[in-house]
Amino acid sequence: MTDHVTPDQIDAVLAHVDAGLDSSLERLYALLRIKSISTDPAFKAECQQAADWIVGELKTIGFDAAAHATEGHPVVWARGPEQTGAHVLFYAHYDVQPVDPLNLWHSDPFEPVLKTDAQGRKIIVARGASDDKGQMMTFIEACRAWQAVTGSLPVKISLMLEGEEESGGKNLPPFMEAHKAQLGAADIALVCDTDMWDRQTPSITTMLRGMVGEEIEITCANKDLHSGMFGNAARNPNQLLAEIIASLRAPDGSVTLEGFYDDVAEVSPEIKAQWASLGFDEAAYMGEAGLSIPAGEANRSLLEMLWARPTCEINGMSGGYTGDGFKTVIPAKASAKISFRLVSGMDPDKIRAAFRSHVQAMIPADCSVRFTSHGGAPAITVPSDGTHLQQALNGLSSEWGKPAVITGSGGSIPVAGDFKRILGLDTLLIGFAQIDDAIHSPNEKYDLASYHRGIRSWVRVLAAFAG
Structure with a gap:
């Protein structure tokens, strides 16, 4: 033919x-x-x-x-x-x-x-x-x-x-x-x-969107400690982990890593107009998850946040005693799994390095952090x-x-x-x-x-x- x-x-x-x-x-x-x-x-x-x-x-x-x-x-x-x-x-x-x-x-x-x-x-x-x-x-x-x-x-x-x-x-x-x-x-x-x-x-x-997956493990004391004997005196890795995670987002929903948005381009007006014409029901979409308030960057449409903006999400956290009952312990270690969804132009290696630098800057001198990579793709x-x-x-x-x-x-x-x-x-x-x-x-x-x-x-x- x-x-x-x-x-x-x-x-x-x-x-x-x-x-x-x-x-x-x-x-x-x-x-x-x-x-x-x-x-x-x-x-x-x-x-x-x-x-x-x-x-x-x-x-x-x-x-x-x-x-x-x-x-x-x-x-x-x-x-x-x-x-x-x-x-x-x-x-x-x-x-x-x-x-x-x-x-x-x-x-x-x-x-x-x-x-x-x-x-x-x-x-x-x-x-x-x-x-x-x-x-x-x-x-x-x-x-x-x-x-x-x-x-x-x-x-x-x-x-x-x-x-x-x-x-x-x-x-x-x-x-x-x-x-x-x-x-x-x-x-x-x-x-x-x-x-x-x-x-x-x-x-x-x-x-x-691309992806960067990271796992961090923070170590403070050399063993789990009794909270009555070491409370206030010993650094609690759960607290430190919480502070680090909270620091990753600004009040307006944006990600705070240095240079995170440097290579992120804005969607063209033509594409935005087409997306607006699709009749996407934001309330219904959120309602399927039992929610009503989008949590991403302020002043962005939901489709724009889902398709054209990068993310930072906490996928899992662990530290201390989580079994039945109660145990007054200050754990030695705490960990979290964190992923970043990337958009066109972003370099996975650059984002991984920015995340690690951000975390390391918050680790006290007598504590340590171990990073594990879980892959990355543009x-x-x-x-x-x-x-x-x-x-x-x-x-x-x-x-x-x-x-x-x-x-x-x-x-x-x-x-x-x-x-x-x-x-x-x-x-x-x-x-x-x-x-x-x-x-x-x-x-x-x-x-x-x-x-x-x-x-x-x-x-x-x-x-x-x-x-």
Whole structure:
């Protein structure tokens, strides 16, 4: 195929998707039945089985595919027939979370069923239906439809499908490093592991926050002390820890580390205006958590705080006696786990150094602090005027009949950072999940509409990349 497709070709491929929906569902069900739980060594064979199943399906539609061994579970790497024009690298994962507690499932988690929910919507219920087998198969089925109707693909396509996303993904970066020349030849990376904005509005996530994780342990006395004998005289590490933690935020909600905001850019007025038009209900969002007053920086919208501003959060604290009853002890040690979510432009190493300097400056001469790093990664931002982003937005908008929106994410998706760090690729995160899909929980589901229109959406997005 040339690097241009016609409207008639697109219509024909979409009609093929519609006519073959039942068959494509059966293929999805076959994959969902495989218990590819990556966190449990007892399911190692099933993870291999899932990888082999995917390889077999990709070969039937013309891909050169193989399951590459790693120190953990295989990485499926596949390349479509050579084409001119754009080259996209698609990522998803075939591993799933454990199903516990099993007694809360309404049906066998590995025997997919099509049900009707309380709102009358058709839903596919199974572990992995949404996260991420259903999402992955939307793309594969779109490729199948293009091959069936036109005998080719509209653009050059590579796929990299992971088997360890739910268990840390430590073996994927080495795989990417080893195949850097081939993988890095793509023009853009695509990830299908995210939500739509709402049930009728597709979205592309272009902003992911980075992360710095730190653990501190403060030691004062050389042993736990009796508070009657040493109260006032001995430094209490719980008190010292509390003072340090309290010093990390100013009364206006901002973070006090020196230079923390030096590299933080303001969101453009255009993006702010689009976010304002989304109709985000701040009160309802806070109400879901049983709260009503945002605690971040003053005079910022909630979406801006969640997507485009860095954070400092206390994730855990420990020190002294916390068992039943009461013990009048001054502990020798106290500890805390603290994380920072970063936005584009911030250097994780710089933030870690600023945090450690801040803490060390507050440690008395007769006390000590030990730092433990729990990883760090930079934030990812895709330029809002990028060609591939605009093409993808146009493709999604054509399918859903309303403008697709650009969103951010308060979380971190490490593979997007790896694409940039290792391969130099920007990433478009395009997914069709819904907020109520119960991923990682009992009764995980994927809307039938998400699956069907997800396939149709990828047909249009690939056509848009072709021009």
